[in-house]
Amino acid sequence: MISDLKILLVDDDKIMLFLHEMFLKKSGILHDTVLCYNGSDALQYLDSYTSQQTNFLVLLDINMPVMNGWEFLEAISDRSYLSRVHVVMVSSATEEAEMNKALNYSQVIDYQQKPLSIESCNKIVHSEMLRGFFEDFTAN
Numbered sequence: 001m002i003s004d005l006k007i008l009l010v011d012d013d014k015i016m017l018f019l020h021e022m023f024l025k026k027s028g029i030l031h032d033t034v035l036c037y038n039g040s041d042a043l044q045y046l047d048s049y050t051s052q053q054t055n056f057l058v059l060l061d062i063n064m065p066v067m068n069g070w071e072f073l074e075a076i077s078d079r080s081y082l083s084r085v086h087v088v089m090v091s092s093a094t095e096e097a098e099m100n101k102a103l104n105y106s107q108v109i110d111y112q113q114k115p116l117s118i119e120s121c122n123k124i125v126h127s128e129m130l131r132g133f134f135e136d137f138t139a140n
Helices: 014-026 039-048 069-076 096-103 116-126 128-137
Strands: 005-010 033-035 054-061 085-091 107-115
Touching: 005 014, 005 039, 014 033, 014 116, 039 054, 039 069, 054 069, 054 107, 069 085, 085 096, 096 107, 107 116
Parallel strands: 005 033, 005 054, 054 085, 085 107
Antiparallel strands: none
């Protein structure tokens, strides 16, 4: 692993958080995982994190109370840590317009349908943007 990576699972559905965490583990992704129940929780976590060496993979739901996924993406757009945040939108929305809107954000590297699966977790692991963080998995 090139540098430190923390994974933030952001979803207001506790069952979905459990499933996604389980699929990440079954895919061999054993990085530190933080559970957040809305975008505001995730934003507070990122704002309070002091290490400049840590990168973040945020698996972000769109529709949540308090702060939704779009509001979260707007909120981090001017943060100093933006270049260290890689977002995978994880949504039940199937409209192509939603996916296109998500991919217009520079920090969004992928869009996956809910719930995640082992296959979608493997796709995340092999993402070009995350290559250095999951070197142990390149043979999979």
